[in-house]
Structures are given as structure tokens and as C-alpha cells.
Amino acid sequence: MSWFRSALRRPALALLACAWPLAASALQLHGVQVPPSERVGEQTLTLNGAGTRSVLFFKVYVAGLYLPRPAHAASAALSMAGPKLMRLVMLRDVSGREMADKLDSGLRDNVSKALAEQLAPSLTRLRELLAGQRELRSGQVIELRGLADGGMAIVVDGKPLGQSFDTPGLFDALLRVWLGPHPADSGLKRGLLGETAR
Helix, strand or coil, rough: CCCCHHHHHCCCCCEEECCCCCCCCCEEEEEEECCCEECCCCCCEEEEEEEEECCCCCCEEEEEEECCCCCCCCHHHHHCCCCEEEEEEECCCCHHHHHHHHHHHHHHHHHHEEEEEEECHHHHHHHHHCCCCCCCCCCEEEEEECCCCCCCEEEECCCCCCCCCCCCCHHHHHHHHHHCCCCCCCCHHHHHCCCCCC
């Protein structure tokens, strides 16, 4: 059993996040540089907030959310038009299948059954792409890019993972894993929205 699944099976499960408020300068979390801006296509996006995904005492990844303009409410970030970016920097080695499992679980908790069924073909392909990564290693950068035309691309260490998706709404559905009503980590959600989590 992997460290990830072992931690999730413990009875006193608590999904904790260490999150930092957005600063004017570049952030550094656990030795990871979080750039103040990133480009998606022709548009420069600004760091909205950042934080660390942890399971019990295990730090899993540093996450940064980049948007065209600031959003301090989840509804504003989710409904915002234009390109967006979720940038994850791994702090531990995790199999691609485990990452896919966690995204599946987060989606089930945060989107309607009807929307999940509508997105099912794309979600199946997304799962296959991630599961095909035998291991996501510490230090690797995984980007989920919401494109200006409504599609989505996955980029690992600067290289596209398969062809981009042309499914409208797919990126925002995935973003609900972190910003939905039942987020993977409530502390990380506050961090991505530019708040301070204690």
C-alpha cells in the first residue's frame, strides 16, 4: 500500500494545508519558487494565491492559481472568463494513478452527476493520461491550463501530456477539486484565493 493511501486510511484523517497570503514579490514555499506571473497562450496571468497540499504530516505539492485578474471568492474564480492556470510542483513522488484517483474523488464531491456524465469521455481520457505517468516525481511541475477558447491542456515539465482537450467546462470542473464546496483541502482553498490559513 502506498504512503498516500496508507495516510488516507487512518481514522483521524485531517487534510491540512499550509497556505500563504499572496505577496507582491515571488513566493518560496518549501524551497519551491512560485512565480508572480505565468503565460497561457498570449495572455499573462497573475498569481492569485498559493499554498501547500498536505495529508497529515506529508507535504504532497505546492499549488499556485493564476488568473487574468484577482479573485478572492471561489465563485468569481470559477466563473471568470479567459485563460487560467493551476500549477502544481510535486514535493513527493506520487504515481500518476494515485493523482488520477484523487482528482476523480474530488470531482465526485464537487460537481453534479449530470455534469460528470456530460464530461465523462474527457474525464476518462484525462485519467488515462495521468495514470500513464508511472510516477510524478518530487520537483516535477504539472500544469492544468485553461485555454482562452475554453479547452484545456496538461503540461508536465514544459511538455504537453497528450493532445489538448476541446471540452468546454472541463478546466473549471477540475478547478472545483480545489475551490468547490467540498475542496480537497480547505486550507489550500483559502490559500489559492489569497487568504491566510493558520
